Amino acid sequence: MAQTPLQPARGTRDLIGEEFRRHQRVVDTARRVATLYGFEEWATPVFEDTRVFARGLGDTSDVVMKEMYTFPDRGGESLTLRPEMTAGVCRALVSNGLTQSGLPRKVFYAGPMFRYERPQKGRYRQFHQIGIEVLGAAEPLADAEVIACGWHIQQELGIAEGTVLEINTLGDAESRAAYRAALVAYFAAHRDRLSEDSRLRLERNPLRILDSKDPGDRALVAEAPTIHAYLTAPAAAFHAGVKRYLERFGVPFRDNPRIVRGLDYYNHTAFEFVTDRLGAQGTVMAGGRYDGLVEEMGGPPTPSVGWAAGVERLALLLEEAGLTPPAPRPVAVVPVGEAAEGPALDLLQALRRAGVVAEIAYRGNLKRRLERANRQHARAAVILGEEEIARGVAQLRDLDSGTQETVAIGEIPRRLA
Secondary structure (H helix, E strand, O other), rough: OOOOOOOOOOOOOOOOOOOHHHHHHHHHHHHHHHHHHHHHHHEOOEEEEEHHHHHHHHHOOOHHHOOOOOEEEEOOOOOEEEOHHHHHHHHHHHHHOOOOOOOEEEEEEEEEEOOOOOOOOOOOOEEEEEEEEEEOOOOOOHHHHHHHHHHHHHHHOOOHHOOOOEEEEEEHHHHHHHHHHHHHHHHHHOOOOOHHHHHHHHOOHHHHHOOOOOOOHHHHHHOOOOHHHOOOOOEEEEEEEHHHHHHHHOOEEEEOOOOOOOOOEEEEEEEEEOOOOOOOOOOOEEEEEOOHHHHHOOOOOOOOOEEEEEHHHHHHHHOHHHHHOOOOOOOOOOOOOEHHHHHHHHHHHHHHHHOOOOOOOOOHHHHHHHHHHHHHOOOEEEEEEHHHHHEEEEEEEEOOOOOOOEEEEEHHHHOOO
């Protein structure tokens, strides 16, 4: 009896063909542009001690409360598949002893993340992110530069016209303390209308209410006070500096006072690149300043700023814009007769060393090999028969035009490179 074909686990998917090429274009472009801005790539483990994310995301966050894949290992430790990577990068800075010298560190990363949430378009339980972090820089220029890098990546991908940068400030500690008191007073007056989760947050972290996805909470949040009335003069000056640098970098933006980050280690800049081209899931890149996170990981106070972006969502924007990268078109090497196989293999490798994508069919006569070349959308076929080999030549056929010419075998790699 035939086995039932197995399918990917719910909320995951395979990346094949066009989907993989879009995914790869996003990551390769981001890596290249980040390098131009002086970022070096780091790779951290796919799973971490659960405390890394409990500290990094906050134990009242939806991610920690509802979405993390957490499990005990055989030694009794609690491990978690990473739901994001900023906390892991900060942990790596501390655990590798990099907080004492060489700051700031400019870090780029790319890789899979994991969250248990309802799958939908552009959102999966295994998903992929790119991101950058500047660790150890307190100046507003760092905030503007990481945003400019994200904008540059979108420009290089060809999708920047479909996104808008929205920016806000979370102020300094004094600003946040005053704002927190105002939020507590406001939400306490509407406690009976808050969701159960937000009533808990009201006691522990009221800024988290501003992140709530509950419709009733969202209605209250729309009328809640914003932080701008509570900013100290230094906090207002920092925010003005970030916007001044963004203008200098040529990055367009608009103010959105509703962008917040709920944990106390976040401060000053918060921003999102949003789009109306992906339905309800409008945020494609988001970040901000988090001057207290390295300290949460056991390190010294280390001002930092960065962003993360969903590869799947950026890839959807590529698809929507008709920017799917084409598959490479190979050159088909076609031996005719058993004696031609050896020289054909020599030519195959010579083409590859010259940087030419080259294929050879494992079996079949001339007709079948050429049919396979057409199915592969090959751009050319090199046909080697015993008679041609004896003369040191081959037939080079352009598979688009159908034209064919006799070319010296040694010249073929140069002609096709």
